[in-house]
Amino acid sequence: MMFLSSILIFLIIDTVSSRSCGFHNHAELHYRKHHRVITNESKPFLHFTYEDKNEDGPSHWPSYCNSGHLQSPIAYDSVHPIHASHQHPLKLIGAYKTLPKEVHVINSGHGETFSFVYEDNAVPQITGGPLHDDIYNFASFHFHYPCEHRALKYKNRCNLELHFVHYNSKYVTLENAIDKPDGLAVIGLLFEETEWGHPLRSLPFLNMLHHVYEPDSDYTETKHVFSYADALGFWAVPKVVSYKGSLTTPGCAESVTWIVVDHLFLISEHDMNKFYKVRDHEGLRIKRNNRPIQPINGRKIHIYNDL
Secondary structure, three states: OOOOOOHHHHHHHHHHHHHHHHHHHHHHHHHHHHHOOOOOOOHHHOOOOOOOOOOOOHHHOOHHHHOOOOOOOOEOOOOOOEEOOOOOOOEEEEOOOOOOOEEEEEEOOOOEEEEEEOHHHOOEEEEOHHHOOOEEEEEEEEEEOOOOOEOHHHOOOOOEEEEEEEEEHHHOOHHHHOOOOOOEEEEEEEEEEEOOOOOOOOOHHHHHHHHHOOOOOEEEEOOOOOOHHHHHOOOOOOOEEEEEEOOOOOOOOOOEEEEEEEEEEEEEHHHHHHHOOOEOOOOOEOOOOOOOOOOOOOOOOEEEOOO
C-alpha cells in the first residue's frame, strides 16, 4: 500500500479495502463450499502478492514459505537426475476421458482455476510412477505465468505453466490431504508462446476465460464441456521429472509430489493474451503470478520415461 500524506485519506482507503477483502473472502469461500474447487492457495492465506517490494510479497509469505526446506518451484535440471524404475509407470485412470456434467471456472484475484462436476461421483485419477500404488483424485487445474518451474535448457522461453492438482484418495478429501507429506500430486505442463500461427494442440478452456476477467467472478459451463484428457492434452503420460515439494502459494504446504512434463508445448500469442486480460483485486491485469525459484536443498530429481 502506498504511503499517503493524509491520515484521513488513509482511513477512507483502508475502510474501502477492508470491505473489498471481506467480499473476496465471502465470494471465494462461498464458491469453494458449494463447488469444492481448490486453488493452489491455502484458505487462511488468501491475501498476498507476487511483488517482493510489497509487504505481502513472496519474501514475506507466512508458514512454510520462508521456513520450509522442500519448497517449490525449482530449476529441476540444475542437478543430475536419477532415472527411475520402469516397473510402475505413471498412468491415468478413472474418468479422465469422461465428459463432466459441468465445468466451473473462478478468478480468485490471483488467477483462474477450473474444476469439474461429474455424474455418479466419477473422478479422473492418476497412479503409478512416483505415486507408487496410491491413487490420487483430480481436484482442479490453474495457471501461472510466466512458468514457475525452470529448465536451463529452455532458458527464458517458458511463458505459461498449467497445474493439475490431485489429492491422495486415502485421505478422502483434499482438505484432509493438504497437510500430509503424501497428500497431493500436481502435474505441471510448460508452454512456450509462439507468434507463428496457431499450434496444432487445442486448449478447450480458453473459450471460458472471458467470463472471469474480473476478480471474484465465476462461471459454469454445461453445454460446451471438455474432459480432463482434453485439458491435459494427452492420454498417455510422456517423459516426466518428479520431486518432493510444496504448494507455490501461501502457506506453501510441503505435501506435493511434483510431476513436471519435460516438454515445451506451444501456445499462440493470441491465446496467451487472453490470460493477460484477467484482473486482480486492484483492477489491474495479471501479468505475472509466478513464485520465485526455491533452493533444492539436496533433494533428488527423478526421471520417468516409460513411453
